[in-house]
Amino acid sequence: xxxxxxxxxxxxxxxxxxxxxxxxxxxxxxxxxxxxxxxxxxxxxxxxxxxxxxxxxxxxxxxxxxxxxxxxxxxxxxxxxxxxxxxxxxxxxxxxxxxxxxxxxxxxxxxxxxxxxxxxxxxxxxxxxxxxxxxxxxxxxxxxxxxxxxxxxxxxxxxxxxxxxxxxxxxxxxxxxxxxxxxxxxxxxxxxxxxxxxxxxxxxxxxxxxxxxxxxxxxxxxxxxxxxxxxxxxxxxxxxxxxxxxxxxxxxxxxxxxxxxxxxxxxxxxxxxxxxxxxxxxxx
Amino acid sequence: xxxxxxxxxxxxxxxxxxxxxxxxxxxxxxxxxxxxxxxxxxxxxxxxxxxxxxxxxxxxxxxxxxxxxxxxxxxxxxxxxxxxxxxxxxxxxxxxxxxxxxxxxxxxxxxxxxxxxxxxxxxxxxxxxxxxxxxxxxxxxxxxxxxxxxxxxxxxxxxxxxxxxxxxxxxxxxxxxxxxxxxxxxxxxxxxxxxxxxxxxxxxxxxxxxxxxxxxxxxxxxxxxxxxxxxxxxxxxxxxxxxxxxxxxxxxxxxxxxxxxxxxxxxxxxxxxxxxxxxxxxxxxxx
Numbered sequence: 001x002x003x004x005x006x007x008x009x010x011x012x013x014x015x016x017x018x019x020x021x022x023x024x025x026x027x028x029x030x031x032x033x034x035x036x037x038x039x040x041x042x043x044x045x046x047x048x049x050x051x052x053x054x055x056x057x058x059x060x061x062x063x064x065x066x067x068x069x070x071x072x073x074x075x076x077x078x079x080x081x082x083x084x085x086x087x088x089x090x091x092x093x094x095x096x097x098x099x100x101x102x103x104x105x106x107x108x109x110x111x112x113x114x115x116x117x118x119x120x121x122x123x124x125x126x127x128x129x130x131x132x133x134x135x136x137x138x139x140x141x142x143x144x145x146x147x148x149x150x151x152x153x154x155x156x157x158x159x160x161x162x163x164x165x166x167x168x169x170x171x172x173x174x175x176x177x178x179x180x181x182x183x184x185x186x187x188x189x190x191x192x193x194x195x196x197x198x199x200x201x202x203x204x205x206x207x208x209x210x211x212x213x214x215x216x217x218x219x220x221x222x223x224x225x226x227x228x229x230x231x232x233x234x235x236x237x238x239x240x241x242x243x244x245x246x247x248x249x250x251x252x253x254x255x256x257x258x259x260x261x262x263x264x265x266x267x268x269x270x271x272x273x274x275x276x277x278x279x280x281x282x283x284x
Numbered sequence: 285x286x287x288x289x290x291x292x293x294x295x296x297x298x299x300x301x302x303x304x305x306x307x308x309x310x311x312x313x314x315x316x317x318x319x320x321x322x323x324x325x326x327x328x329x330x331x332x333x334x335x336x337x338x339x340x341x342x343x344x345x346x347x348x349x350x351x352x353x354x355x356x357x358x359x360x361x362x363x364x365x366x367x368x369x370x371x372x373x374x375x376x377x378x379x380x381x382x383x384x385x386x387x388x389x390x391x392x393x394x395x396x397x398x399x400x401x402x403x404x405x406x407x408x409x410x411x412x413x414x415x416x417x418x419x420x421x422x423x424x425x426x427x428x429x430x431x432x433x434x435x436x437x438x439x440x441x442x443x444x445x446x447x448x449x450x451x452x453x454x455x456x457x458x459x460x461x462x463x464x465x466x467x468x469x470x471x472x473x474x475x476x477x478x479x480x481x482x483x484x485x486x487x488x489x490x491x492x493x494x495x496x497x498x499x500x501x502x503x504x505x506x507x508x509x510x511x512x513x514x515x516x517x518x519x520x521x522x523x524x525x526x527x528x529x530x531x532x533x534x535x536x537x538x539x540x541x542x543x544x545x546x547x548x549x550x551x552x553x554x555x556x557x558x559x560x561x562x563x564x565x566x567x568x569x570x571x
Contacts, residue, residue: 006473007392014385014448015400022407022441032421087309089352092302098309100555104317107547109502111522116320118526119327119533124338126323132339157314216411220504224526234413241417254414261409265496 012024016282026258039083049252056206058230063256065230069147073154074212075222080155081162081207086192089170090161105157113153114224118142142225149225154215162207168255170196213261233257304455328537336533350534353541360521364542367501367517370432374500375437375493377445381440382492386451390458404445415441415511423510430514438506443496450495454488455481485555494554498547518543 031037035046052061088099118230121141128138142149168282177199178191186194197204215221219234226232231239233253241250308487326343328351330336334344382397388394388451389401419438420429458481466476483491504519512520522539525532 007388007412009393010338010388010392011400012382012384013381014404014444017381017409017444018441020403021419021422021437022410022415023403025415026410028421029418037421086303090302090305092309094306094310098313099304101313101317102309103555104548107498107502107551109504109519109522109543109547111504111519111526112544115522115526115536115540116324119537120320124314126341129339146322210408213409213411214437218411218505219413220523234411237413237417241420247417247421250417250548251414254411254417258410258414261411265409265539281459284555 001038003127016108029251033249033255035248037247037251043047043248049248050256051282052249053252053256059233059236059253062084062233062236064108066233067256067260069150069154069232070207070212070216073151073158073215074208077155077158077162077211078204078208081159081166082204083255084159085163085170086196088167103160104163105160110153110218110221113156114149114221116156117225121152143227145227147222147226150222153273154211158211158215162211165207165210166200166203169200172272173199187213193228205268205271209264216257216261298497324537324540327533330534332534338517350538353535354538359516360539360542363512363516363518363521366515367519370436370439370507370515370517371500373436373498374406374443375497377436377440378443378492378496379489381444382447382451383482384477386448387455387477389448390452391458391463404448405446407441412442412505413509416506419506420509428510430511432511432515435507435511435515435517438510439500439503442503442506443499446499447496450492451485451488454485458484490557491554493511494550494557498550498554501547502543 026035033049035043035048088095092098118125121128121138123138123140124143125138125142131137133277139148139235173196177195181191181195182188216234219232221240222232223235223238226235234257237250237253237257240246240253302440326346327336329346329348331344331345331347332349333347336343349569357424370416385404389397389404416438421439423429423431423434428437462480462484463476466480467473471479502519504516504523507517508514508520517523518539522536522543525536525539
């Protein structure tokens with residue numbers, strides 16, 4: 001058994017680093033958002049920044065748009081990734097190579113994904129050039145009000161990520177279970193809905209959650225591909241902080257975004273532990 | 285004996301199905317991955333004399349002009365050096381900080397473990413932009429703003445949680461008996477750590493280290509918040525090329541490939557080092 005002292009010595013480098021460089025800045029952002037910051041104008045305690053955030057329609061639009069841009073790409077990616085993850089469980093020629101190649105977008109920087117969307121989907125981009133002789137055209141997809149370009153860029157990176165995580169969950173299901181169900185007369189769809197999906201649910205929720213929160217604070221892709229209005233809250237935050245030097249407002253936006261991200265995380269823990277209890281510990 | 289033809293038929297059917305699946309998946313891959321990269325490659329090879337204007341489907345001429353220009357662009361070479369140095373430092377720092385903490389999480393039972401694990405995950409959940417802004421303020425006060433050490437520290441916030449989780453997952457597999465035996469035979473905790481834990485956790489170090497390198501190499505948001513405009517990594521450079529008033533696609537395409545090629549190569553090496561998805565899934569998948 002290890003002494004308490006030794007334990008803290010072991011934990012200190014990693015946890016200490018994160019307290020100092022993650023916990024502290026986050027705490028400072030919280031203080032700045034309520035007017036107690038140490039940089040800029042010290043106004044004393046105030047909720048003005050939050051009041052401005054929640055009363056100004058441009059920021060409310062930004063918040064709504066942020067949620068739209070978190071929910072829609074996540075759902076689109078899940079719809080594409082789920083069947084692919086299932087398909088990857090079966091054997092086919094060239095499976096090994098495919099399993100490596102499909103992951104390439106995982107390491108492609110978001111800005112590069114944005115660039116690729118520009119050269120392909122923008123007006124005058126490659127796809128519209130190819131379609132033009134056929135008499136077809138693309139709708140506006142870059143800087144458009146539905147943010148199709150952003151959704152494509154995010155999904156392009158998120159689909160392989162989800163396939164990896166969900167595939168991992170599916171692969172850890174013992175092959176006996178689906179085989180037994182098939183022997184007992186269940187068809188493929190039943191096996192998927194009644195066995196594979198429930199058992200893979202922790203992986204699916206993890207994948208959904210990581211994609212959902214992973215993009216909440218991104219501002220490079222939305223700034224490059226997004227419409228002029230509305231802007232994501234993270235883009236407003238960047239502008240408030242760096243162009244208008246309004247740290248209080250920027251911090252308030254940051255705290256709201258963090259609270260949303262953490263709320264999603266708590267819901268996730270609730271849901272998965274409920275599932276675990278419901279399945280009597282069968283589900284990891 | 286009657287079952288045999290039936291089985292053969294099912295195998296044949298399964299093989300045909302596998303073939304179709306393979307064709308479908310590879311077509312999808314060609315359209316979504318290979319084709320876009322080919323278009324980007326064409327952009328990087330555009331001959332400035334001919335240009336590439338709509339509605340031309342391929343450029344009016346190909347040349348290595350923009351690639352050659354890279355060799356002459358000192359700021360771009362400077363960006364490459366900066367990016368590589370920062371990523372190496374982030375990888376080393378993450379590995380050193382993660383080692384003892386991952387060991388404690390993997391091998392020492394203690395009460396607050398769940399809370400500590402959640403805290404370590406938090407940087408992956410809280411948007412990097414907020415941390416970036418907070419840390420920008422903090423670094424400004426201690427003189428680390430707009431400096432390479434500041435960028436290294438800021439990036440490590442994002443990579444450390446991943447490294448800790450990958451290492452902890454690898455260390456869980458080390459038999460506790462080995463460590464006990466070494467201790468019984470008189471090895472100090474430090475010696476036992478260096479001679480047993482580190483070698484046995486080495487695959488985790490390699491895989492986690494390579495992925496850390498890649499995620500540092502492609503990091504943009506925190507680097508930009510803390511380092512720009514003084515510290516210009518490749519992603520910051522690409523941002524400057526794309527986000528500026530005049531977008532120069534051929535230049536952006538060249539920077540894209542300089543960013544992409546090392547990331548993809550190291551990623552493939554890391555995949556081989558891991559042999560299976562265990563570490564990666566443990567690092568990311570199981571929250």
